[in-house]
Structures are given as C-alpha cells and as structure tokens.
Amino acid sequence: MVLAATPIGDIADASPALIRELTGAGLIAAEDTRRFKAMLGRLGITVDAPVVSYFDGNEASRVGVLLDALAEGRRVVVVTDAGMPVVSDPGFRVVAAAAERGFRVTAVPGPSAVLTALAVSGLPSDRFCFEGFLPRKSGERRRRLEALASEERTMIFFEAPHRLGDFLADAASVLGADRAGVVCRELTKTYEEVRRGSLGELTAWAAEGVRGEITVVISGAVAVVASLPDAVGAVLGRVAEGERLKDAVAEVATASGLSKSALYDAALAARKG
8 A cells, every 4th residue: 555645735746756656556545536636637647547535534434445455456545635645634544454454555755734834934843743633612722722831842733724813812822922833824835925923923914814725833832940849839739729649740740840750759758747
C-alpha cells in the first residue's frame, strides 16, 4: 500500500514519484473521486487502475475492499484531496489494518501544510506538536486550549475559515492575547498569505472575515519555575480545600515547572511538620 501525498496548492509541486505511483497503481482510493480526476487532468496523465472513493463517511466500510486488493497482490494507492493521507485526512484505519495483516505500507513524500506553515512561521521549530482541528463548540474548544496552556512546544492547528475568528478569540482568552501566533492562508496557492502577530492582533484581523485553507501556528508557553516554598503553599492550600495531595501536586507542578516528585516530598514533609 502506498500513501501518496498530493500538492496542497500548485499542481507543479507534484513529484515524479507521485505520477509514477498513480500510473502504475492496481487500485486507487481517492478522498473525492471528482477532484482526483480533475487533478489527473491538470497533471496531463491518465490511469488504468479503477478509482474508488475513500472518505470519512465510508472509510470503515472500504477497509475490507482495500485489504482484499492487497491480498490479491494489487498495488493500492491512497490519495486525499491535498496533502498527506492520514494527517487530518482519511487513511488511518486502513494503514492500521494493513499493518496488522502484515502488508507493506510505504509513502510518497510530498507537500504538507503542517510542516510548510511551521517553516514559514518564524516561530521555534526545534520542538512542535500538531493538534489538528479543535472542537467546533467554544466550550469544548476552550477546554482543549486550557489543557495546552502550559505546552512549551510550538503548536500547529487546522481551522475552517468561517470559524477562524472564534478560534483565535478563544486562543487569545485562554493562552493570552500577547502570545505570538501566525495564520497561514492558501499556502502555495495564488493568494498565499502569512499573517504574523499576537493572538489579540490576529483576532482583530480575522474579525473582518477570512477565506481559504487555514493553518494556525502558535508559540509555546514560556516555562516558569516557581520557588519550592511557594509551590508547597499552593499545594497545601488546595489540600485544605479538599483536593487530594497527589492531584494538587500534579496541578501545581505542571503550572510551576517544578518536579512532581520533589514537590510531593516537600509537601508531605510540610504536612507532617
């Protein structure tokens, strides 16, 4: 099985390896068959292999079809509308199933909105995490952002253009309006735009409305290490309010940057003292 990355914008980014895999495939699973055939037209190539749809709605039911094709010795190529299959796109289920059955799974490398946005953002790229799409509802989205508030790695998100303003407003509220961010719009396409600023500034900009494919990059939190005595005081205050010592230590250690074990021992000693 081959996971084939397709251009995220400019069709000229299609690699010779992608064209070779498409023309030599035994079966092609495409996220949107109409868009796939339009891409073939832009590439100026034709394929002999049958093309079947493989998207979120039918992914589970299609796995058996693709595995049967692999068992017959056919070369199955999986493509999505743009970018790399599996990364916020269909593909995970069939990869997991194929690997479990012992079939070889490889990939045609290519464009990725995740790495492209990170590279052009100008934010630290030595350590990063990909969070994909956050929940659509504000309450659930804010809870996810709260869980990421102390994340020190650069964070990368996908978002729909009509929800970008709400996403940035929640991010500014939870992570801080001064936190650095970058909105990458229409990467590698004609109207590519990379907008840098604080989350507060980006929220105001997005309020006017934004179109296109969106990737958001947000800088990680700056580690703040509190003094051990202050942290112990915070732990004991939580315990006095009824929280378990272990849970209080975990929360304060995460927020303060201190070692959980060191804070636990110090808090335990303070309680006994």
